[in-house]
Amino acid sequence: MSILVVGTIGLDDIETPFGSVRSELGGSATHFSAAAALYAPVNLVSVVGTDLAPERLDFLRQRGVDTRGVQVVEGQTFRWSGRYHFDMNSRDTLDTQLNVYANFVPRLPEDYGKSQFVFLANMDPEQQRQVLEQVRAPVLTMMDTMDLWIRTRREELDRIIGMVDMVTMNDSEVRMFADTTSIAVGARLILAMGPRAILVKKGENGAVMFTRDNQFFAAPAYPLEEVRDPTGAGDSFAGGFMGYLASSDGTEDDVFKRAVIHGSAVASFCVEDFGVQRLQTLTRGEVDRRYSEFHTFTQFEPL
Numbered sequence: 001m002s003i004l005v006v007g008t009i010g011l012d013d014i015e016t017p018f019g020s021v022r023s024e025l026g027g028s029a030t031h032f033s034a035a036a037a038l039y040a041p042v043n044l045v046s047v048v049g050t051d052l053a054p055e056r057l058d059f060l061r062q063r064g065v066d067t068r069g070v071q072v073v074e075g076q077t078f079r080w081s082g083r084y085h086f087d088m089n090s091r092d093t094l095d096t097q098l099n100v101y102a103n104f105v106p107r108l109p110e111d112y113g114k115s116q117f118v119f120l121a122n123m124d125p126e127q128q129r130q131v132l133e134q135v136r137a138p139v140l141t142m143m144d145t146m147d148l149w150i151r152t153r154r155e156e157l158d159r160i161i162g163m164v165d166m167v168t169m170n171d172s173e174v175r176m177f178a179d180t181t182s183i184a185v186g187a188r189l190i191l192a193m194g195p196r197a198i199l200v201k202k203g204e205n206g207a208v209m210f211t212r213d214n215q216f217f218a219a220p221a222y223p224l225e226e227v228r229d230p231t232g233a234g235d236s237f238a239g240g241f242m243g244y245l246a247s248s249d250g251t252e253d254d255v256f257k258r259a260v261i262h263g264s265a266v267a268s269f270c271v272e273d274f275g276v277q278r279l280q281t282l283t284r285g286e287v288d289r290r291y292s293e294f295h296t297f298t299q300f301e302p303l
């Protein structure tokens with residue numbers, strides 16, 4: 001089954017304790033697509049400026065990502081710059097230049113409307129709604145968001161949360177959204193708005209999933225000795241998660257749990273190098289081996 005993703009393709013300047021890169025290919029949709037395409041065909045909708053050399057997206061095309069939905073507009077591509085400190089769970093955004101993304105109106109090529117799985121990456125909730133309106137009969141829709149939209153577009157955000165099947169947020173975003181210190185309370189509040197499940201990302205503390213039927217599932221983060229650049233961890237997690245669902249038969253809770261582990265495994269590779277560098281060489285076989293390691297180190301005997 002095919003996956004539709006709408007989000008940013010950008011050029012990132014990133015500084016971490018392990019080094020720095022400039023104009024590294026990034027963006028939420030790039031990280032998501034690189035991960036999800038390991039599992040299933042991906043239809044990508046985004047916008048880039050004429051400054052982005054078209055061959056920079058070749059690796060996505062070679063992996064089976066359909067880029068006909070990437071608009072090329074006269075001007076500069078979206079740019080983001082961030083700095084991580086020793087605690088890489090938090091980062092400072094130094095600069096965000098929307099550039100051609102500022103006037104982005106998501107337009108899906110006709111056949112993309114048939115995509116069964118839909119990921120609305122972090123963007124204005126109004127744009128997310130415009131995307132959903134162009135999709136015919138999705139099997140599963142999932143959205144991401146960020147503090148900016150929680151603060152400035154609350155009404156629109158509430159509306160789109162009520163329209164999707166799944167929400168993914170960082171732990172700090174859940175707390176902010178629900179005005180609570182408890183992730184469990186925040187997740188319950190969001191589930192009461194309509195979604196079937198919420199995936200909460202907790203950086204090096206892994207990820208947890210809450211479902212409407214009161215299921216809870218937790219995955220640790222893979223114990224890496226060197227995290228070189230956490231950028232894109234959340235989007236590649238979502239890509240591995242949704243990619244696995246799209247390649248499986250069914251969307252029941254057990255499949256969701258396996259998908260959380262796939263997301264965690266892919267994200268653990270993403271952070272091993274800057275930008276999408278590690279995702280570019282990553283194979284499904286490597287992901288599957290790490291999946292098996294997750295199984296080994298989370299098993300224990302019942303009482």
Ligand code: AMP
Nearest residue numbers: 008010026027028080231232233234235
């Ligand atoms: P993540 O680390 O998963 O949050 O994703 C980081 C990616 O999101 C980077 O490659 C950035 O280019 C992109 N990004 C940063 N800020 C924004 C924003 N305000 N809207 C959309 N994408 C963004």
